[in-house]
Amino acid sequence: MPEPVGAAMLSGMRKREMNLLGSEAEREPHAWLDLEGLVERAQDVVYRYRLRPTHGFDYVNAAATRVTGYTPTEHYADPDLGFKLIHPDDRPVLAALLEASPSPSTLPLRWIRKDGTTIWTEQRNTPVYDESGELVAIEGIAREIDDPTHRPGETIRLFPGLRINLSLQRVFADGKLVHLTPSEFRLLALLTSQPGEVFTPEEIMHHLWQSDHSGNRHSCETHISTLRRKIERDPRFPERIRTVRRKGYTFAPASI
Numbered sequence: 111m112p113e114p115v116g117a118a119m120l121s122g123m124r125k126r127e128m129n130l131l132g133s134e135a136e137r138e139p140h141a142w143l144d145l146e147g148l149v150e151r152a153q154d155v156v157y158r159y160r161l162r163p164t165h166g167f168d169y170v171n172a173a174a175t176r177v178t179g180y181t182p183t184e185h186y187a188d189p190d191l192g193f194k195l196i197h198p199d200d201r202p203v204l205a206a207l208l209e210a211s212p213s214p215s216t217l218p219l220r221w222i223r224k225d226g227t228t229i230w231t232e233q234r235n236t237p238v239y240d241e242s243g244e245l246v247a248i249e250g251i252a253r254e255i256d257d258p259t260h261r262p263g264e265t266i267r268l269f270p271g272l273r274i275n276l277s278l279q280r281v282f283a284d285g286k287l288v289h290l291t292p293s294e295f296r297l298l299a300l301l302t303s304q305p306g307e308v309f310t311p312e313e314i315m316h317h318l319w320q321s322d323h324s325g326n327r328h329s330c331e332t333h334i335s336t337l338r339r340k341i342e343r344d345p346r347f348p349e350r351i352r353t354v355r356r357k358g359y360t361f362a363p364a365s366i
Contacts, residue, residue, distance in 0.1 A: 154253040155231075157185075157192070158238075162246045165189045177231070177254055179224025195221045197228060202285030203273060208248075218258055218266060218275070230255050267302050269363035272341065272350065274302060283341040293318050294337050301351060301361040310358040334359055 149156050149171050155178070158168040166189035170182040178195060185191050196204060197220035204219060217233045232255045238247040258266040267274040273282040279295050281288045290298065300317050301309065309317075311330035318333070334353075338345040352362045 154251050156251055157249070159192055159248045159250075160246070161248065162240075162244065167192065168247065177223075177229070177252070178221060195223075197222055199268075199273075203282050206282065206285070206287045216278075218255065230257050269302070269305075269350075271343075272302075272363070274298065281341070284343065288340050290337070290340060293333065294340070297333055297337055298341070301359065302363075305361050305363050308354045308357050308360045314359065 152171060153173055153176075155173045156169070156171040157174070160166050160168045167182075167185045170185040172182065174185060175181045180191060180195075188194070193201065193204075200219045204217070207217065217235065219231055219233060221229050221231050223229060231252045233250050233252040235248050235250040237245055238249055240246045258264060259268055265275065265277040267276065271284045275281070276299060279290075279292075281290055281295070281298065296318055297314065300314065311327045314330050314333070315326075334351060335345070338348050338351055342348045342350055350361060350363065352360050354360055
């Protein structure tokens with residue numbers, strides 16, 4: 111009977127560990143780290159997802175069953191299960207980040223468990239490249255976390271078509287990663303902190319520059335216009351950042 115993919119990968123890891131330790135491992139049988147036992151006992155989901163030559167899981171540890179409801183065997187049998195687990199609204203987020211450049215930075219995503227319940231997870235992915243520089247796999251760890259959208263102290267804000275990661279200062283609008291300057295991000299964070307609240311130009315400029323002499327109404331209009339070009343579907347007819355005549359600006363997510 112062929113050795114399971116995950117077991118084969120761990121076996122290879124153990125062999126490489128033994129080779130590195132050499133004669134020391136021969137003298138002391140337990141000198142090498144019990145990688146298989148360590149990973150299988152972990153409470154977090156540990157995985158390796160192959161991208162080339164075909165898609166699929168090379169390894170998923172036992173924690174996957176507790177966290178997702180799906181066993182490692184079910185992960186191996188369905189190459190698309192890792193993507194299916196992700197909440198439909200969060201799939202463009204993952205796709206955009208993988209396309210841009212996978213990085214070890216944390217990535218909060220919602221997963222839909224086998225029983226239909228939704229949980230928040232925090233992933234840390236590491237890209238694996240072959241000798242030619244091609245991305246061939248993603249290795250990562252995922253853990254269940256508390257809902258990061260709960261106030262006070264939220265780190266993520268979700269609105270229809272708009273996702274704001276406050277801790278990473280990362281914004282997705284209509285499924286696309288949007289690059290904002292620090293001042294643009296501060297402006298968006300201010301407006302979305304109280305949806306429906308009207309902020310005057312003076313309040314906005316004071317917030318951006320922490321000064322009572324930070325610009326005039328025209329400067330505020332310029333900042334608003336620039337931000338609209340990046341997060342609105344049609345900046346000529348803004349739906350998210352609304353102008354309230356003679357008062358200021360408000361964020362209106364309910365209209366999306």
